[in-house]
Each structure stands twice: as structure tokens, then as C-alpha cells.
Amino acid sequence: MKMKKTLFSLMLVAASLVKSQEAVRFTPDSGSWGLGVDATNLIKNFTFVTGGGSQAVFGKYFVSQHLAYRGAVRLGFNNFSVSNRVTDRLSIQTSTVQAYPAAWPTKENSWTRNSFVLGVSGGMEKRRGTGRLQGVYGLEGNLYFSSTKETFKYGNALNASNSTPVNVEAADAMVDATYGAASNIDGASRIQGIIGDARVLSRKSGLKIGVGARAFVGAEYFFLPKMSLGGEFGWSVGYMMQTRSATIVESIGQSTVSGSTGKSVRQTTLDGAPSSYFYADNENGRMFGGATASLRLMIYF
Numbered sequence: 001m002k003m004k005k006t007l008f009s010l011m012l013v014a015a016s017l018v019k020s021q022e023a024v025r026f027t028p029d030s031g032s033w034g035l036g037v038d039a040t041n042l043i044k045n046f047t048f049v050t051g052g053g054s055q056a057v058f059g060k061y062f063v064s065q066h067l068a069y070r071g072a073v074r075l076g077f078n079n080f081s082v083s084n085r086v087t088d089r090l091s092i093q094t095s096t097v098q099a100y101p102a103a104w105p106t107k108e109n110s111w112t113r114n115s116f117v118l119g120v121s122g123g124m125e126k127r128r129g130t131g132r133l134q135g136v137y138g139l140e141g142n143l144y145f146s147s148t149k150e151t152f153k154y155g156n157a158l159n160a161s162n163s164t165p166v167n168v169e170a171a172d173a174m175v176d177a178t179y180g181a182a183s184n185i186d187g188a189s190r191i192q193g194i195i196g197d198a199r200v201l202s203r204k205s206g207l208k209i210g211v212g213a214r215a216f217v218g219a220e221y222f223f224l225p226k227m228s229l230g231g232e233f234g235w236s237v238g239y240m241m242q243t244r245s246a247t248i249v250e251s252i253g254q255s256t257v258s259g260s261t262g263k264s265v266r267q268t269t270l271d272g273a274p275s276s277y278f279y280a281d282n283e284n285g286r287m288f289g290g291a292t293a294s295l296r297l298m299i300y301f
Helices: 002-023 040-045 089-094
Strands: 033-038 057-064 067-087 106-128 133-153 194-204 208-224 227-242 246-253 264-271 275-281 295-300
Touching: 057 295, 067 089, 106 208, 133 227
Parallel strands: none
Antiparallel strands: 033 057, 033 295, 057 067, 067 106, 106 133, 133 194, 133 208, 194 246, 208 227, 227 275, 227 295, 246 264
8 A cells, every 4th residue: 555655646746747847838928038149159169259240149029929020239349459569770770889688779569450340130030830949930131330440650750861761661560360460561552752661550441331131041949948049041132332441651752743852751641442242142141240140049038
């Protein structure tokens, strides 16, 4: 009799556990909100990478079990600065003392880079299925804005004097492990009467603007209650344009106008050409600043 009571109790506990599992809802319902991030880096590297153009915050609102409005936003600001020491060129020219093993005096060059990016998207998502694995499809629109400004400062001021000239040299070129060569030495300048090279003081990329639309289809699996991992494939059409860039350079030169004499140090603004392009391709809209993603980790509440 005791054995029968024990077995009966275990059966009741098991039935209770099964019932409680059935009562847990894995999927979102009408009125639910969702919040998520791009999980591509999580799967690829087993760690989240918060930098880069692919990272964004995604949101959803369910008006019914099978229909949701969705949106995404990425707002990014980047401030980067690097400096390096260069030889004091005027000091080398004027000094006659070779005090071994003392090093030549140096000055500092710096490169500052500020960038801004905004990517937003919004659309409608429909669903198929009621279980933990559901199909998703829909449409969304995208907007994108970005710009970059760079500033360069040089420890050696240019000097056009014939007796102690300080010209633009290769040592003024800046390089960084992340952004590579700064390309701040202009060796093929459009400046009339220039002597030697020019070097960049500031550079604005121009404002980049993009607008597009995207159709998508995919699947979402709820591995825990109200928590899912989903993947989707998109086909996009869009238009991207960039306004004129502006680069301010300084150089040494001599006017070619008749009667002008003597060399001088001057600044010149060089304008860049605008650009634009239209595209239609089966990609996930990466050019929209991370406002779309191929793999998403979502939490619903």
C-alpha cells in the first residue's frame, strides 16, 4: 500500500510539472513589446562586438499574435585621436652641436577623426505558425545619414625662408592601426605654383544620405519563454548620395602672376565631387548603418 501511495504521488508531481510547462507561453501575444540586438557577432565570435556598422537596437510591437510593427535605430558617434613625435626640423637646420648620445628635439603631430552615423528603419511583420518555431515576412523602409571630419595639426610650421626653409615632408604622414593611412600628404595637388607637396589641415567627407525599402522573409525560434533567435533574408532597393567633400591644405608656393616675387605659405580649399548610386540587390541593407540584421536575439515582455 505504501508503494502504491508513493507511485501515485510521483505521478501527481509529474502531471503537475507537465501542466505547468504547458501553461508557460513561449511566444508573444497581442500587446507584447520586443527588444533585441544583432546577434551575428555573437554566433560568429561567441562575443558581442558593440562597435561597427552592424550593431543596432531593434523593437517590435504586436497588434495581434500574427502581426507586429517593427523598427530599428543605430545612433553612433566616434571620436578618434592619435599623435606621433617628429623631429624638430628647424632645430636640425640651425644647430651645429652634435652632442652624442643626446637625441634631436622633437615636436608632435596629431590626427583627430570625428564621425557620425544614424540608421533607422520601420515596417510591418507578419507571422505564420503558433508554436516555438514561426515564419516571418514583411516590408520595411530605411533611412541613413553619416559624415566624417578629420583635423590634422603639425608640430613643424611651414617656413618659406630661403635660408631656413621647413617644407612638407614624408614624416608628416599619419598612420593608425585601425584606420590605416590618413592620406594627409597631397603629392599631386591641384594648387598652382606649388613647391613640393601640400599637407591636409582638415577634411570633411560630405553628408551621406540614403533611403530604401526592403522585403524580408525568415524564421524565429523561441528557445526560452519570450526569448528567441531569428534569422532572415532580405531583398533591398535604395538610393544613396553624398554631398561634396571639402579639404583644406597648406603648402609653400610662388604665384605665377607676372610681377609676383617670393615664396609664401598659404592655405587652399579643395572641393571633392559629389556622388550617388541606385541599387537593387539581395542583401540585408548593411549600408543603412546597421538598421537591418540577418540574425537577431529578441526578448519579449
